[in-house]
Amino acid sequence: MSITKKDVLHAADLARLELTAEEQDLYTEQLSRILNYVEKLSELDTTGIAPTTYTVPLKTVMRADESRPSLPHEEALSNAPDSDKDCFKVPRIIE
Amino acid sequence: MKYETVIGLEVHAQLLTESKLFCACSTKFGSGPNTQVCPVCLGLPGVLPVLNGKSVEFAVKMALAVNCSVNAKSVFARKNYFYPDLPKGYQISQYTEPLAERGYLDIDTNGGKRIGITRIHMEEDAGKLLHGEGPEDSGSSFVDLNRAGVPLIEIVSEPDMRSADEAQAYLKSLRDIIVYLEICSGNMEEGSFRCDANVSIRPVGAEKLGTKAELKNMNSFKFVKEAIEYEVERQIDVVESGGKVVQETRLFDSAKGITASMRSKEEAHDYRYFPDPDLLPLVVSDDLIEGQRKTLPELPEAKRTRFIKDYSIPAYDAGVLTASRDLANYYEEVVKATNEPKVSSNWVMGELLRLLKEDARDVRDCAVTPASIAGLIEMIKNGGISGKMAKEVFEAMYKTGKTPQEIVKSTGMAQISNEDELSRIIDDVITRNPDNFARYKAGRVQLFGFFVGETMKATKGQANPQVINKLLKEKLDK
Numbered sequence: 343m344s345i346t347k348k349d350v351l352h353a354a355d356l357a358r359l360e361l362t363a364e365e366q367d368l369y370t371e372q373l374s375r376i377l378n379y380v381e382k383l384s385e386l387d388t389t390g391i392a393p394t395t396y397t398v399p400l401k402t403v404m405r406a407d408e409s410r411p412s413l414p415h416e417e418a419l420s421n422a423p424d425s426d427k428d429c430f431k432v433p434r435i436i437e
Numbered sequence: 438m439k440y441e442t443v444i445g446l447e448v449h450a451q452l453l454t455e456s457k458l459f460c461a462c463s464t465k466f467g468s469g470p471n472t473q474v475c476p477v478c479l480g481l482p483g484v485l486p487v488l489n490g491k492s493v494e495f496a497v498k499m500a501l502a503v504n505c506s507v508n509a510k511s512v513f514a515r516k517n518y519f520y521p522d523l524p525k526g527y528q529i530s531q532y533t534e535p536l537a538e539r540g541y542l543d544i545d546t547n548g549g550k551r552i553g554i555t556r557i558h559m560e561e562d563a564g565k566l567l568h569g570e571g572p573e574d575s576g577s578s579f580v581d582l583n584r585a586g587v588p589l590i591e592i593v594s595e596p597d598m599r600s601a602d603e604a605q606a607y608l609k610s611l612r613d614i615i616v617y618l619e620i621c622s623g624n625m626e627e628g629s630f631r632c633d634a635n636v637s638i639r640p641v642g643a644e645k646l647g648t649k650a651e652l653k654n655m656n657s658f659k660f661v662k663e664a665i666e667y668e669v670e671r672q673i674d675v676v677e678s679g680g681k682v683v684q685e686t687r688l689f690d691s692a693k694g695i696t697a698s699m700r701s702k703e704e705a706h707d708y709r710y711f712p713d714p715d716l717l718p719l720v721v722s723d724d725l726i727e728g729q730r731k732t733l734p735e736l737p738e739a740k741r742t743r744f745i746k747d748y749s750i751p752a753y754d755a756g757v758l759t760a761s762r763d764l765a766n767y768y769e770e771v772v773k774a775t776n777e778p779k780v781s782s783n784w785v786m787g788e789l790l791r792l793l794k795e796d797a798r799d800v801r802d803c804a805v806t807p808a809s810i811a812g813l814i815e816m817i818k819n820g821g822i823s824g825k826m827a828k829e830v831f832e833a834m835y836k837t838g839k840t841p842q843e844i845v846k847s848t849g850m851a852q853i854s855n856e857d858e859l860s861r862i863i864d865d866v867i868t869r870n871p872d873n874f875a876r877y878k879a880g881r882v883q884l885f886g887f888f889v890g891e892t893m894k895a896t897k898g899q900a901n902p903q904v905i906n907k908l909l910k911e912k913l914d915k
Contacts, residue, residue, distance in 0.1 A: 356707060358519055395512060395712045401720035402513075404490030407454045410461035418474045418582075421481075427569070428470040429579035432521040435566055 344374040438677075439641040442669050443649075444604045444634055445596035448611060449589050450621040451562065451629040452495045458561045458588035459486030459529065466627065470567075470581035478561075478586035480524035485715055492559065492588035495620040496536050497721060497729045499590055500557050502614050502736060505540030507726050511558070513716040516708045521580050522564040530560035530591075532710040536719070542594075542614075543738065544606040552607050553595030559719075562587040596635065596646065601665035605658055608632055613737040617762050625656050634665055637682070638672045647672070647682060652696055654688040664689035668696050740765055748778035757786050764790075764800045767807055774811030777818075784810050788828065792835050804838030805831075813841040820901055821845070856908065859892070859900055863908050866891045877913055888913065 347370045354361050354369075361369065412418070415428065424431040457464055460477035477484045500507050512534040515527040535558035542552050564582040568574070592611065598604045612630055616623040623630045632655060637647035652668055655661045667689075672682050687696040735743075737759050744755035744765075758768045764785070771781040789810070793800060813831060816822050822830060822845060833844045866888060867874050877884040892905050 352707075356517075356709070396717060398717075400717050401510075402488050402717040404493060405461075405487045407456050407489050407491035408461060409456040409463040412462045412473050412475050413479075415469070415472050418471050418479065426577070427567075427579050428472075429567060429581050430471070430521070431577050431579055433578070434568070434576050435521060435578045 345370065345377060349373075440638045440669075440673055440676075441641045441643075442599055442601075442665075443596045443637045443639060443646055444598040444601075444665060445649075446594045446598070446604060446608060447633045447635070448592045448594075448608065449562075449631045449633075450499075450592065450615055450623075452492050452588040452590060452620055453622060454489055454491045454495070454588055456489055457586035458489050458492055458559070459586055462583075462586065464587050466629075468583060470579075471583060473583040474585070478524070479582060480526070486529065486713075488716065488719065489588060493536075493719065493721065494725065494729055495588075495618075496557065496559050496590045497726055498618050498620055498733065499592070499615060500537035500540065501726070501730050501733060502618055503540040503542050503554050503557075503592070503611075505537035505554060505557055507537045507721055508534060509721060510534065511536045511719045511721070513559075513713045513719065514710045515713045516560075516710055518708055520563070521578065522566050522582075522585070524564070524582060524585060528561060528563060529713055529716070530710075531558035534718075536590075536721070542607060542610055544603065544610050545738075546600075546603050546606045550597075550603065552597045552603075555593045555595050557590055557592050560589050560591060561585070562589050596637075601662045601669070604634060604665055605662045608661060609658060610738070613760070617734055617737055619762075625658070628656065631656070632661055634661065634668075636665055636668045636672070638669060638676065648684050650682065650684070650696070651686045652689055653686060653699070654690075656691075660689055660691050663691070663694055664696055667694060671696065734762065748772060748782075750778050750782050754779075754782045754786055757790070758782060761800070767800050767803075770807035771810050771814075774808060775814045777814060780814055781810070784814060784831070788831050789835075792832070804836075805834050809834055809840050816841055816845070820903075823902060826899070856904060859896075859904055860908055860912075862895050862900070863888075863892055863905070863912055866895060867912065874913075885909065885913065 347366055350361070350366055350370045350373060354366075419425045419428075419430065422430045451464075454464060456462060457478055460475050462473045462475050462478055465473065477486060497507055511531055513529050514532040516530045516532070517527040519526060535556045537557040538555065540554035540557070542554060544550055544552060562584050564580055564585040567579040567581060569577060569579060594607065598607060612623045612625075615621045615630070621630060625631070634652040634655070635649045636652060637649040639645065639647040650668060650672070652664050655664045668687065675682055686699045688699045689696050740759045741752075741755045744750060744759060745752055748755075750758075759765045768781065768785045771785060772778050775781050789800070789803070789805065793803060810831075813827055813834070816830075817824060817827050822841075827841075830841050830844050833839065833848070834841055837844070839847075870888075870891065873884050873887055877888075888909050889902070889905055892900055892909070893902075
């Protein structure tokens with residue numbers, strides 16, 4: 343299996359990455375190699391075997407529905423590049 | 438050409454838990470922006486989500502109420518997309534292995550219909566975007582993450598609805614159930630109960646589904662209906678004029694009554710779901726399921742049917758009275774005391790609900806007890822007060838919370854039914870109006886009403902009308 347430059351551009355777009363022309367070529371080639379390597383796995387016959395989503399035979403734990411104090415408001419916003427009106431401030435999102 | 442409408446609904450309901458789905462922040466509505474946030478729901482590095490057990494119980498309860506089978510194992514998955522209301526860059530949801538599947542709900546339009554429910558899954562809500570009003574804010578949006586991480590269930594229907602009315606009936610029925618279960622407030626305006634509609638059309642008789650548009654931003658039952666009706670017309674116009682319906686998200690504009698294409702995040706409907714490595718599979722035990730099944734209350738549809746059958750009240754009354762569990766319980770207590778289902782319904786549905794509605798109050802915060810209403814009905818029945826007085830007494834009961842007996846006593850409003858007393862009063866009225874009496878005797882029988890009125894006046898409206906009628910007839914016609 344190989345991927346095209348179009349796939350790379352799509353993935354880059356989803357990840358909000360801007361790639362130079364050289365990077366596009368480089369990643370197309372590198373990602374194809376990686377995928378071809380992983381492709382080896384399909385040589386195995388996995389008919390009738392459930393997908394291994396988790397490798398440990400555990401189930402999720404659940405906590406009691408109790409609320410605890412949240413972060414102090416100022417601290418919550420302290421890492422924000424920009425904030426105003428008690429909110430995180432971001433470039434305008436047009437609906 | 439004739440077209441058939443095909444509608445499927447996706448409903449999001451906020452669960453009434455105290456804390457969020459994966460962290461212990463409060464879910465309280467209306468707090469100051471970003472005061473109910475922590476490293477987990479802010480998406481800070483190095484944190485791990487821990488599932489809220491109550492939200493699982495609530496989701497299971499809903500699944501059972503709409504006849505779904507609950508999967509013994511389900512898996513949380515990451516739905517990846519970038520949007521400022523989603524701090525982690527992904528929403529934790531469920532995808533290929535949801536909590537519950539294959540249910541149904543019966544609606545009662547056109548003699549009844551069964552709407553399939555494809556699946557119910559659990560997910561976390563996103564934050565809220567605010568857009569500043571002032572000119573200095575024109576280039577910015579503001580993010581409040583209090584809502585980020587609040588537990589939701591998403592209920593996905595089959596494309597089984599064929600009209601806006603059916604969609605509305607399904608949605609109402611779903612809301613009634615969810616509110617009865619006390620797992621969601623059902624408030625559409627506040628957004629704790631939200632609905633997206635997938636709408637398409639196809640030529641009548643066609644098997645293949647048409648291309649659908651997904652409608653959003655309909656925050657009332659009325660808007661859901663209006664939006665779907667508009668969209669169906671629009672799609673028919675597109676097809677009739679030789680065009681093609683495109684798959685897209687459209688926002689309903691309630692001011693204009695139209696749907697408009699929302700292009701923003703259309704391009705990349707590629708969420709790259711994958712199992713969330715931070716969360717192990719959710720295993721729901723039979724004990725949990727059976728435990729929840731035992732707590733299921735009588736559901737609205739069953740209650741409605743029982744009210745019609747057991748109390749012989751009209752379907753309309755039964756529908757109004759079962760709109761909430763509290764109201765239904767209230768009504769049943771009144772009936773238990775009076776044994777008069779229809780009269781009780783008239784009072785609860787008519788007077789009580791009217792006053793509550795005027796004050797935008799809930800029956801739960803009502804000062805009038807069921808026993809008081811029963812007492813009032815009893816007083817009317819035995820002639821203690823007239824129906825007209827009863828309404829005044831009732832308003833006083835509503836305002837003060839006093840019993841009807843107390844009010845009648847303190848206002849002297851008791852009805853005069855005593856025949857001897859009324860007889861004396863009527864004699865007096867006749868004596869004072871010899872002319873009209875003579876005219877009546879000469880054949881002006883319309884003057885009967887004049888004498889009723891005078892007697893009422895003389896008793897300040899407290900005379901029992903039936904007794905007056907009877908006595909006047911005797912005296913005037915003898």
